[in-house]
Amino acid sequence: MTQSRVPFYLIVAGLVIAGLATAWARHVEMELPFFPGERRPVWLVEARVDFQALNDEVLVSLDLPDNPPGFRIHTEHATSPGYGFSIIEQDGDRRGEWSKRRADGPQTLYYKVQLIGGVPESKSGPAETEEASPPTARSIFWEEPQETAASQLLAQALSTSSTPESLTRELIKRLNRPSSDQNASLLLESVGSRSRLLERLLNQANIPARQVMGLFLEDARRRQTLTPMVEAYSGEEWVLFNPDTGEQGVPDHLLLWHRGGESLIDVTGGSNSGVSFSMIRQSVPAEELAVAQFTSSAFALLGVQQLPIEEQSMFKMLFLLPLGALVVVFMRIIVGLKTSGTFMPVLISLAFLQTSLFPGLISFIVVVSLGLMLRSYLSHLNLLLVARIATLVVLVIFLISMLSLVGYQLGFSAGMTITFFPMIIIAWTIERMSILWEEEGPREVVIQGGGSLLVAVMAYLLMKLPLANHLSFNFPELNLVILALIMVMGQYTGYKLSELRRFRAMALEQEAASEANKP
Amino acid sequence: MKWISPWRLKKLGILGMNARNRDFIGRYNARHLYPLVDNKLKTKLLTEEYGLATPALRLVVSEQHAISHIEQQLYDLDGFAIKPAKGSGGKGILVITGRHGDKFVKSSGAEIGIEEIRRHMSNTLAGLYSLGGKPDVVIVEDLIEFDNIFDGYSHEGVPDIRVVVFKGYPVMAMLRLATHASDGKANLHQGAVGVGLDIATGRCLKAVQFGLGVTLHPDTKKPLNEIKVPDWRDMLVLASRCYEMTGLGYIGTDIVLDKSRGPQLLELNARPGLSIQVANGMGLVPRLRQLEKLKPRQHKTPEARVDYVMKAFAEPLPDDPAIGVAAKTA
Structure with a gap:
């Protein structure tokens, strides 16, 4: 009793905290699931590029999804016989490029990507944070009478709004009721697309905005096209607006395929090009996904999943041993x-x-x-x-x-x-x-x-x-918690369960004695 | 009632195995001193060096080849006990009380030949009886001549007295009587009768067999409450002196009464069992805690310590040893 037990409990608490914290960190960082059999949805999206080759050198450049919010790319590959393919990254913008010396007739190129959904928003935005200076609005030139119409429309919207977001919402509201607003209908007629008009108006209002292309993911859909949308810069981040519905933010199942940058697709040496998308929802064991994804992470070095299968199974046994030892300690010390x-x-x-x-x-x-x-x-x-x-x-x-x-x-x-x-x-x-x-x-x-x-x-x-x-x-680090438990049990000085039986006679006799003393 | 509640046990002051191992053995017994008691040869030599009474060592066999010409040395002895130096729990002890022609007579009366003794020694050397099966040494020592005082109390074998000594103070004592059920062995869990002894007088406090109180010896039917160990103070002093000899704070000493030579130290145990509490009908904890509170050098000699405990731990005598005192006073 004389020696302090504080250092001991500090060690035990340290072990528990270290074990749990490492496990938690690995769970969060590597998305290793805590429960077995957890599966996560994966979208397999296939972009199909069709065009007519003109019997000449062909270079096809397709904009690829680039850290789309809410998603993370698991695997990607292109299939296109006879074409060279490479992914080129320029100014944080990824494009896939197919090339062929000579091609003629109808051509079809495929690009497949597996995307993991449900990724927290905060982690999807490295591309945005990389932007050193906030974007600036581009200057817009209108011809008359659009110039006046645009100014009026903007002035009305500005008067009923206070922030870039509310302004955008006001504009969308007006654009969606072209019948009641002559300015809007005039502008729509001349610009053609609602999203393009919205983007122009926002830029005119000195709010940086850009047109983006999104893909609504639905299981087993084929021949889908991209939906044009507008992103407005709120001063801190890009906010997505659906110009048709006025919906703000990125909905679930919307994959932002094309964000800013150049065109969606450029074809040199071909004509009549088009992109269509098919998609299918798959489910993949979360464990597999996590292991495949973070091979280079520092946390992965702690895991044994990187080892050859044979060694893995050995470790599987090895890491179970502490649990067995815990059972032995419990049965011997506490149960007896x-x-x-x-x-x-x-x-x-x-x-x-x-x-x-x-x-x-x-x-x-x-x-x-x-x-x-x-x-x-x-x-x-x-x-x-x-x-x-x-x-x-x-x-x-x-x-x-x-x-x-x-x-x-x-x-x-x-x-x-x-x-x-x-x-x-x-x-x-x-x-x-x-x-x-x-x-x-x-x-x-x-x-x-x-x-x-x-x-x-x-x-x-x-x-x-x-x-x-x-x-x-x-989570082999959880064995540290088992170690702490074993150490705590090593301090147990109470009675074993078996001793409650072994010494039962002590109680029997007391009762017998008190019985005898009563009369 | 099949179980006793842990709170009740705690109130009775019963020392549990976990508490014994951690708070007493772990705290008061230095690991490097264990060989002194775990190895009976070392204990024996140490005991003789300190001049404590113990059966004389006659023979040490440490090599297999020495067994082949052992017979002449054995024939020179009348009675002897063969023991493994590192045995535990009384395992591997062969007691020969005399000879009948070429045959040796065991304490049970059975006769065995020299071959069987050789086999026993060979097994012992190979480590059959030692902890962990490690190679061992055979020691042969003088036979104890039982004091007649215990006639009729022990079915076969030696009635020995176990005294638990804590920091040199005898804490609790019991007499272990072999019975037919225990096959002549003095181990309580095998069915020997444990008789709790009053530290002050050496008189019977309580008797148990298989954890339950008994009034008469199960084989001879002699009333157990008549037991009073003679030379009681000498015995306690002998037990107490083992503290200086070994330096171990918490030990069990096994002592037997020889007819002519008085109390003899048989062996020591660094992890004495807990059944002594059942035999005494009381827990060790209050006494141990009381001794823990004493100043380090309060009693300088074994005699002073024994006088202290004889006063401190005196108990009134019970009417029926099957019930005991602690139960009566509680």
């Missing part, structure tokens, strides 16, 4: 169960993971009891200890091979899995049990053997949980 060999049950439970529970239990009991019978004969031979254990090891190997062969011939393929049992451990278990039998009698053998099996089964059930598997493999 007797086991034969401290951590033998954990090794047995690992073997159960390979054999599955009931075949494993049955074969374990069969092997150990047969081994005990053989061992009782060995004790007559008066062998030295090491030689006796070695003999047992060899006999156990024979036993297990025989059992699995017999099982195989009888049609139990499960028989083969007996070979996963750790032979040396089984040999030692048999030896210990046999000595226990001679010294303490069969009762103790059953108690300790049963205790070991009980702990092994509990550890097995815990390790078998999909959640436990998933967490221990994907």
